[in-house]
Amino acid sequence: MSFATSRHECTARVPAMKRTLPIIIVLLAIVLVWYAAAIGMNAQWQNDVYRRADITNVPATQFIIDTWNQEKPVLPTAHQVFGELWNSTALVAPNKPRSLIFHAWVTFSATALGFVMGSLLGIALAVMIVHNEAMNRSLMPWIVASQTIPILALAPLIVVIGFNIFTGTMGIPTDPARLMSKAIISAYLSFFPVAVGMVKGLRSPEAIQLDLMHTYSASANQTFWKLRWPAAMPYLFASLKVGVAASLVGAIVGELPTGAVAGLGARLLAGSYYSQTIQIWAALFAASILAALLVIAVGIVERLVNRAMGARPA
Amino acid sequence: MGPNAVVSAQNLGLTFKTNDGDVVALSDVSLTIDKGEFVSFIGPSGCGKTTFLRTIADLEQPTSGTLRINGQTPENARRERAYGYVFQAPALYPWRTIEKNVALPLEIMGYSGSQQAERIKRTMDLVNLSGFEKKYPWQLSGGMQQRASIARALAFDADLLLMDEPFGALDEIVRDHLNSELLKLWAATQKTICFVTHSIPEAVYLSTKIVVMSPRPGRVTDVIESDLPRERPLDIRETPEFLAIAVRVRDGLRAGHSYEEHV
Numbered sequence: 018m019s020f021a022t023s024r025h026e027c028t029a030r031v032p033a034m035k036r037t038l039p040i041i042i043v044l045l046a047i048v049l050v051w052y053a054a055a056i057g058m059n060a061q062w063q064n065d066v067y068r069r070a071d072i073t074n075v076p077a078t079q080f081i082i083d084t085w086n087q088e089k090p091v092l093p094t095a096h097q098v099f100g101e102l103w104n105s106t107a108l109v110a111p112n113k114p115r116s117l118i119f120h121a122w123v124t125f126s127a128t129a130l131g132f133v134m135g136s137l138l139g140i141a142l143a144v145m146i147v148h149n150e151a152m153n154r155s156l157m158p159w160i161v162a163s164q165t166i167p168i169l170a171l172a173p174l175i176v177v178i179g180f181n182i183f184t185g186t187m188g189i190p191t192d193p194a195r196l197m198s199k200a201i202i203s204a205y206l207s208f209f210p211v212a213v214g215m216v217k218g219l220r221s222p223e224a225i226q227l228d229l230m231h232t233y234s235a236s237a238n239q240t241f242w243k244l245r246w247p248a249a250m251p252y253l254f255a256s257l258k259v260g261v262a263a264s265l266v267g268a269i270v271g272e273l274p275t276g277a278v279a280g281l282g283a284r285l286l287a288g289s290y291y292s293q294t295i296q297i298w299a300a301l302f303a304a305s306i307l308a309a310l311l312v313i314a315v316g317i318v319e320r321l322v323n324r325a326m327g328a329r330p331a
Numbered sequence: 332m333g334p335n336a337v338v339s340a341q342n343l344g345l346t347f348k349t350n351d352g353d354v355v356a357l358s359d360v361s362l363t364i365d366k367g368e369f370v371s372f373i374g375p376s377g378c379g380k381t382t383f384l385r386t387i388a389d390l391e392q393p394t395s396g397t398l399r400i401n402g403q404t405p406e407n408a409r410r411e412r413a414y415g416y417v418f419q420a421p422a423l424y425p426w427r428t429i430e431k432n433v434a435l436p437l438e439i440m441g442y443s444g445s446q447q448a449e450r451i452k453r454t455m456d457l458v459n460l461s462g463f464e465k466k467y468p469w470q471l472s473g474g475m476q477q478r479a480s481i482a483r484a485l486a487f488d489a490d491l492l493l494m495d496e497p498f499g500a501l502d503e504i505v506r507d508h509l510n511s512e513l514l515k516l517w518a519a520t521q522k523t524i525c526f527v528t529h530s531i532p533e534a535v536y537l538s539t540k541i542v543v544m545s546p547r548p549g550r551v552t553d554v555i556e557s558d559l560p561r562e563r564p565l566d567i568r569e570t571p572e573f574l575a576i577a578v579r580v581r582d583g584l585r586a587g588h589s590y591e592e593h594v
Contacts, residue, residue, distance in 0.1 A: 223422070225418050225419075225420055225422045226422050226424070228390055228416075228418070229416070229418065229422055230439075231389075231390060231409075232388055232389075232390070232409065232414070232415075232416040233412070233435075233436045233439045233440065234409055234410050234412065234439075235439045239439050243424075243435065243438070243439070244424070247424070247426045248424075250426075326425075326426035327425070327426055327427070327428065327467040328425075328426075329467070329469045
């Protein structure tokens, strides 16, 4: 038996424990650092509390446990954050403003709408850029420039002006108008990776594959649908994954400046107004869980498309 | 040119403009290829053999002289689907099964579903790939992939088959096998074949006519009519007749090179 095969079999036969052990160790290290930092960062407040209550000679263990269980800690601990996550999801009806699921849903709908709009815009731009040299030269600089503007500077503008136009001139009710203005920010952030990725993807067919189409006297339409589009799929999904995460960031940013009452962004802001650090952290975790779910969802669609296109199993 | 001429080139020239100055890819090429011939183009790299093939296919535009395919301009011939082209690489689309790859030109040319099915079956039989219809390209060997690309070029029944070093990337054993299959296919379909190669035995074994070319500028130095019988078992390559033609090809190639040495 050669070295190569024996090594291959080894990796294949590594027991589950051996593969997950490094991950568990890293996770434990993070939790350890987290709890150690919480002691240091919450110590001052804890000392103030003891002084005001005239409590002295607190044993070290009691002190540590107290720093881990403050009501408004500088750094909440993991069990506080996940406790809050549990309390505000499982123990509250999902249609109540106390529920994180309610807020996550509000943010998700703006994210999803903005993601769809941004992706379609990105694809449309890429198609124009690939098929027309004038478009390539005139559009590409603007697309790049659009991403150099800090979204935090632009978001209030879009949200306030957009909201006013939607509700005023266009007569759209408040809730859909708010959703639309947030979705526009999401779209603004997500169209860029999709446009750039798709330009590369639509240009990915080799010269020989394009020559082949030429020998068949294929129309530009046929070349697009039978060659460029399927060839661009791997690039599309890579940029969709970036785009969906950017969409979520856009939706959350869109909830910050407007005095919005619903959404993970509003929850973050409300938490910071009232120093509800545990609530902020719970909202942050909810946002990252949502981001992970969105990226996983895109990944599942990608795998289905790959299978339908006969991709070699990895 | 006679009524049987499929390809007719008169004083054909093609100069590429590059940043390093002009490159004369073809210079004063005059050649007639008749219906049913198997013509090989042989020469060192840069001799213009692939460029000539691409010019016939309307993939490159000549800068001087005239070129007629079935009496038409290359562009019109391409629009009338006068030829099938086999590239150096199979260039199969990886997201299509083999039968869908063969169907690609048929879809583009608007054949009906039943016509497509009938033609796929016929050409897959012709290249001995029956049973592999539902496979994806990566599931096939390099030789089978190139056979699939030949099936794709045959599917719409063009009378002219242009092949650009189709077996260049394959090992010798597979190449021998595909060469003899190609001869059978040629006999069965009665097509005119233009075949670019840089292998002398391959050129002599396959061809009724061998066009020897040389580089800088790309030009034709010799045209050798082969008198070998059309029925050619692989061991014909050890006969004196075969070797005599091979010697003449080698001499032609050497003559092309000596030009360079005298400069």
